[in-house]
Amino acid sequence: MRNYETTFIVDPVLSTEDIKATAQAYVEKLQKEGCEIVFVDEMGLRTLAYDINRRSNGIYYSIEYTAPNGAFLKNYELGFRRDDNILRFLTVALDKYGVQYNADKRAGKIGKAKRKKQEKPAKTEPAAHGISRKKADSPSLTGVPSGDAESFKEEE
Amino acid sequence: MASRDDIKFLSNPKIGGRKKKYCRFKRYDIKYIDYKDPDFLLTFVNEQGKILPRRITGNSLKYQRKVGQAIKRARHLAMLPYLTDLLK
Numbered sequence: 001m002r003n004y005e006t007t008f009i010v011d012p013v014l015s016t017e018d019i020k021a022t023a024q025a026y027v028e029k030l031q032k033e034g035c036e037i038v039f040v041d042e043m044g045l046r047t048l049a050y051d052i053n054r055r056s057n058g059i060y061y062s063i064e065y066t067a068p069n070g071a072f073l074k075n076y077e078l079g080f081r082r083d084d085n086i087l088r089f090l091t092v093a094l095d096k097y098g099v100q101y102n103a104d105k106r107a108g109k110i111g112k113a114k115r116k117k118q119e120k121p122a123k124t125e126p127a128a129h130g131i132s133r134k135k136a137d138s139p140s141l142t143g144v145p146s147g148d149a150e151s152f153k154e155e156e
Numbered sequence: 157m158a159s160r161d162d163i164k165f166l167s168n169p170k171i172g173g174r175k176k177k178y179c180r181f182k183r184y185d186i187k188y189i190d191y192k193d194p195d196f197l198l199t200f201v202n203e204q205g206k207i208l209p210r211r212i213t214g215n216s217l218k219y220q221r222k223v224g225q226a227i228k229r230a231r232h233l234a235m236l237p238y239l240t241d242l243l244k
């Protein structure tokens with residue numbers, strides 16, 4: 001069973017129901033193939049870094065799922081290519097670290113490190129994703145438990 | 157021969173010593189770089205959106221490659237630009 005993650009961008013000019021229906025159709029396509037859906041992340045409306053098809057923003061969706069092999073991918077991606085409402089898509093095979101990262105992110109364990117922890121653990125420092133960077137005004141991820149400056153605790 | 161204590165310098169001889177660069181992924185035990193996290197990836201990209209070289213960021217080869225791959229994926233998904241000005 002391999003873990004995959006598909007991220008795709010839906011055209012924002014559609015109505016809300018159309019957008020949800022489009023995304024739902026792709027989730028159901030996977031379920032029909034027998035893939036287990038781990039998580040569907042509606043990342044919401046985001047501004048694109050550059051215009052695609054003369055649109056400057058798009059609705060991002062990210063589906064994480066498992067599949068026995070990559071056989072479903074050919075038809076699945078063909079569906080994406082044919083759909084005019086999908087601006088971009090990307091399918092990635094996740095390794096075990098990616099799976100772990102996604103699980104931790106959903107559990108809220110990944111966030112900015114707290115400054116100057118009083119008692120430092122003896123062996124390893126707390127792994128902090130995105131250390132020492134200013135809080136950017138980026139659109140927050142909806143539907144994902146956001147790590148509110150909770151330091152990432154090593155559980156091993 | 158004048159001993160070390162006798163020599164006086166006009167400016168601190170230690171000036172110009174560089175801070176020791178390290179791979180932040182190895183040090184903080186980060187194993188996966190998320191391509192969907194453009195804020196984090198911005199630290200490895202210059203103002204024009206170009207990927208910074210390893211000698212600047214201090215990354216090890218393995219993680220520099222992962223960073224590059226994540227940035228290219230983010231560029232494909234329009235989370236990072238291919239080329240701009242005044243990115244940061």
